[in-house]
Amino acid sequence: MAQARLAADIGGTFTDIAVTYRGELYTCKVPTTPHAPEEGVFRGVRQAMEKTGLGPADFALIVHGTTLATNALIERKGAKTAMLVTDGFRDAIEMAYENRFEQYDIFLNKPLPLVPREFRFGVTERVDARGNVLIPFVEESLDGVLQALRDNDIESVAVGLMHSYAAPDHERQLAEILTRELPGVLVSLSSEVSPEIREYERWSTTAANAYVQPLMSNYLGRLSDELGRMGFTCPLNLMTSGGGLTSLETARRFPIRLVESGPAGGAILAARLAQECGLDRVLSFDMGGTTAKICLIDDGEPQHSRSFEVARQYRFLKGSGLPLRIPVIEMVEIGAGGGSIARVDALSRIHVGPESAGAAPGPACYGKGGTAPTITDANVRLGRIDPAAFAGGTITLDAGLSATAIDTSVGAALSLSTTDAAFGIVEVVEENMANAARVHAVERGKEVRGRTMVAFGGAAPLHAARLARKLEIEEVILPVAAGVGSAVGFLQAPVAYEVVRSRYALLDDSFDPDGLNALFREMRTEAEEIVAAAAPGAVLVEKRTADMRYRGQGHEITVDLPAGPYDRSLRDTLGEAFNQAYAETYSRRIPGLDVEAMNWTLRLSAEIEAPAPCPPDPAAVARDPSGMRDMFDPDTGVFSSVPVYQRSALAPGAVIGGPAIIAEDETTTIVLAGFTARINALGYIVLKWEA
Numbered sequence: 001m002a003q004a005r006l007a008a009d010i011g012g013t014f015t016d017i018a019v020t021y022r023g024e025l026y027t028c029k030v031p032t033t034p035h036a037p038e039e040g041v042f043r044g045v046r047q048a049m050e051k052t053g054l055g056p057a058d059f060a061l062i063v064h065g066t067t068l069a070t071n072a073l074i075e076r077k078g079a080k081t082a083m084l085v086t087d088g089f090r091d092a093i094e095m096a097y098e099n100r101f102e103q104y105d106i107f108l109n110k111p112l113p114l115v116p117r118e119f120r121f122g123v124t125e126r127v128d129a130r131g132n133v134l135i136p137f138v139e140e141s142l143d144g145v146l147q148a149l150r151d152n153d154i155e156s157v158a159v160g161l162m163h164s165y166a167a168p169d170h171e172r173q174l175a176e177i178l179t180r181e182l183p184g185v186l187v188s189l190s191s192e193v194s195p196e197i198r199e200y201e202r203w204s205t206t207a208a209n210a211y212v213q214p215l216m217s218n219y220l221g222r223l224s225d226e227l228g229r230m231g232f233t234c235p236l237n238l239m240t241s242g243g244g245l246t247s248l249e250t251a252r253r254f255p256i257r258l259v260e261s262g263p264a265g266g267a268i269l270a271a272r273l274a275q276e277c278g279l280d281r282v283l284s285f286d287m288g289g290t291t292a293k294i295c296l297i298d299d300g301e302p303q304h305s306r307s308f309e310v311a312r313q314y315r316f317l318k319g320s321g322l323p324l325r326i327p328v329i330e331m332v333e334i335g336a337g338g339g340s341i342a343r344v345d346a347l348s349r350i351h352v353g354p355e356s357a358g359a360a361p362g363p364a365c366y367g368k369g370g371t372a373p374t375i376t377d378a379n380v381r382l383g384r385i386d387p388a389a390f391a392g393g394t395i396t397l398d399a400g401l402s403a404t405a406i407d408t409s410v411g412a413a414l415s416l417s418t419t420d421a422a423f424g425i426v427e428v429v430e431e432n433m434a435n436a437a438r439v440h441a442v443e444r445g446k447e448v449r450g451r452t453m454v455a456f457g458g459a460a461p462l463h464a465a466r467l468a469r470k471l472e473i474e475e476v477i478l479p480v481a482a483g484v485g486s487a488v489g490f491l492q493a494p495v496a497y498e499v500v501r502s503r504y505a506l507l508d509d510s511f512d513p514d515g516l517n518a519l520f521r522e523m524r525t526e527a528e529e530i531v532a533a534a535a536p537g538a539v540l541v542e543k544r545t546a547d548m549r550y551r552g553q554g555h556e557i558t559v560d561l562p563a564g565p566y567d568r569s570l571r572d573t574l575g576e577a578f579n580q581a582y583a584e585t586y587s588r589r590i591p592g593l594d595v596e597a598m599n600w601t602l603r604l605s606a607e608i609e610a611p612a613p614c615p616p617d618p619a620a621v622a623r624d625p626s627g628m629r630d631m632f633d634p635d636t637g638v639f640s641s642v643p644v645y646q647r648s649a650l651a652p653g654a655v656i657g658g659p660a661i662i663a664e665d666e667t668t669t670i671v672l673a674g675f676t677a678r679i680n681a682l683g684y685i686v687l688k689w690e691a
Contacts, residue, residue, distance in 0.1 A: 004058045008062070009484070009486045010066040012071075012291070014029045016483070016666075018481060018490070030047060031359045062234060072211070080153060081119065081156045082158070083159075083210075086125060090122050093115065093160075093203050121145045124140075127166065131163065133167065155185060160206050162199060165190075171190065194326070195501055198325075208256050213253075223236070236248050239490050241261060244495060245534060250530050266284060266485050267489070271302050275610060276611040286456055287462075288457040288459060289459070292336040293333045303330040308323070309324070336432055350410060350414075352429040365377050367401060381406060384631060448471050450473070453477070454478075458484075461685075464670075469674075475689075480683045494535075495535035496531065497605075498603040499527045504596065543560075575595050621653040626645060634672070643661070648664065656671060658673050658675040659671060675688065
């Protein structure tokens with residue numbers, strides 16, 4: 001019986017592979033192939049099978065996550081897309097919020113809509129917010145539109161009609177006509193992609209789905225077909241931004257839900273580790289080759305949201321990107337990875353990222369034509385990375401090219417030595433990450449200090465100890481296979497799907513529990529069809545929430561709902577739950593105001609076993625190093641010879657005092673002076689600040 005499970009995570013620099021089989025974990029990294037991402041996946045799969053001795057028939061599941069949709073949106077390399085909207089609202093997607101996200105920038109660059117004005121068309125129809133038809137759909141209003149779509153070789157069409165979340169019939173009629181008259185053209189309906197109030201966010205999400213759908217559908221088709229030719233017959237599931245798995249068919253219909261799939265896998269890994277180790281306050285730190293991601297996890301659950309911005313024009317500036325209304329694990333992502341490029345600006349300041357050398361040409365030390373210094377080059381210069389053992393020895397780095405790049409772009413401009421310039425690069429990026437973590441926590445009313453950091457990704461273990469000191473964090477945990485943490489997280493994620501409906505309900509005598517019960521039955525049916533297809537026979541777990549506010553307010557907060565069915569007592573229960581949540585968020589209640597619900601959400605997931613608690617730590621045991629290496633000390637500013645340990649040789653109980661280096665195939669852990677590293681019962685590295 002097939003038992004093996006494989007996960008593949010495509011990053012900007014490396015594609016990570018993780019395989020579990022009979023309780024054992026096997027991992028590997030291969031360079032990402034930007035011109036054809038699936039080639040890197042196939043290379044990694046073949047390498048994993050060679051390493052494990054497994055064949056295609058041994059696999060029960062393949063899980064995949066990719067940044068392809070995100071990159072298409074950022075680089076504007078999606079399909080030629082048109083949009084059909086209610087007549088009179090052609091420009092709503094371009095007017096957006098009609099505000100300035102940067103008040104004093106006279107050269108403000110607003111994000112351009114994915115669909116240009118000449119490809120946006122109005123159709124005659126109108127529905128009100130209650131779903132009442134004010135103007136019936138007039139099919140003749142499409143006269144000329146269909147021909148324009150043909151003449152312009154449109155590949156994908158987004159349909160967004162006013163209040164279609166309440167009455168989707170007109171959108172469905174349009175879809176039938178488009179499918180019949182334009183065979184081969186993909187159609188995305190806002191009533192399916194994002195059936196929620198607020199037309200700008202709904203239409204922006206639908207346009208983004210249509211924009212990436214041909215690219216993603218073709219890519220996933222090629223991936224599935226080639227896996228079939230390789231002999232795989234097991235299901236292929238996709239990781240979603242919300243932290244759940246979904247089927248190939250659903251991913252091809254709604255590829256916009258995959259935009260943050262890789263980072264979501266990392267958050268799942270950190271959440272499972274928090275549950276194992278009994279940690280109630282965790283900061284997840286994921287740093288790969290292109291970006292760094294930071295996520296807050298409380299009581300074993302990452303923060304969730306239904307709003308997300310992609311392709312921001314200004315780094316970290318809310319409102320400068322394209323809004324998406326999709327289920328997403330909430331985190332901050334910055335352009336700081338091993339391949340992030342360092343430069344000096346006109347004011348003699350070092351900047352790192354967001355530009356990345358990526359997989360091609362890669363950092364200067366790769367010897368593939370890159371000339372700009374990157375974080376990887378700086379770490380090579382500082383002795384944190386062994387040039388001869390990078391990526392398990394599969395890639396030999398050239399330290400001389402790193403030094404030349406650092407000197408040329410940073411050292412010469414600031415009259416610094418190569419070492420000082422390299423230290424400046426890593427110090428800037430570590431401070432950037434620390435500041436991003438602080439801001440992210442403050443914006444959510446949280447505190448970073450005193451949390452436990454869970455660090456993973458190819459570059460995170462190199463910087464985790466230094467970042468922890470900046471954030472006043474005294475404990476850092478690095479799981480097994482930390483270098484491919486997101487891929488490992490894929491294998492721990494449940495199959496899940498989230499359905500949302502906008503239905504206005506005032507918590508007064510007009511409250512209708514029967515209508516709410518009918519709505520949730522409809523949502524359950526939709527979610528169950530999708531989850532059951534990806535996890536047949538699984539026990540299903542349901543979670544319900546409502547987005548609520550005081551009457552007249554412009555934004556909502558999310559409140560957990562009890563399981564149904566409901567009667568009129570829910571009105572009082574829900575009102576009290578909202579008031580309590582509001583008080584926890586804003587430290588006050590507003591007496592005398594009615595409460596209203598705008599959105600209802602149902603998340604259905606396949607039940608997975610809770611992780612077993614981590615056993616007690618074994619007795620401390622000293623271990624001899626495998627060698628010595630010169631490494632730069634950020635506190636003293638000089639190089640010193642430090643012991644190097646191979647992680648594979650460290651059994652549970654091993655204790656190592658810093659400074660030291662712990663090397664493994666996919667990453668390297670730096671133990672700074674003042675930290676003690678021990679291997680716990682599960683094989684995790686636990687760094688503790690002892691100074």
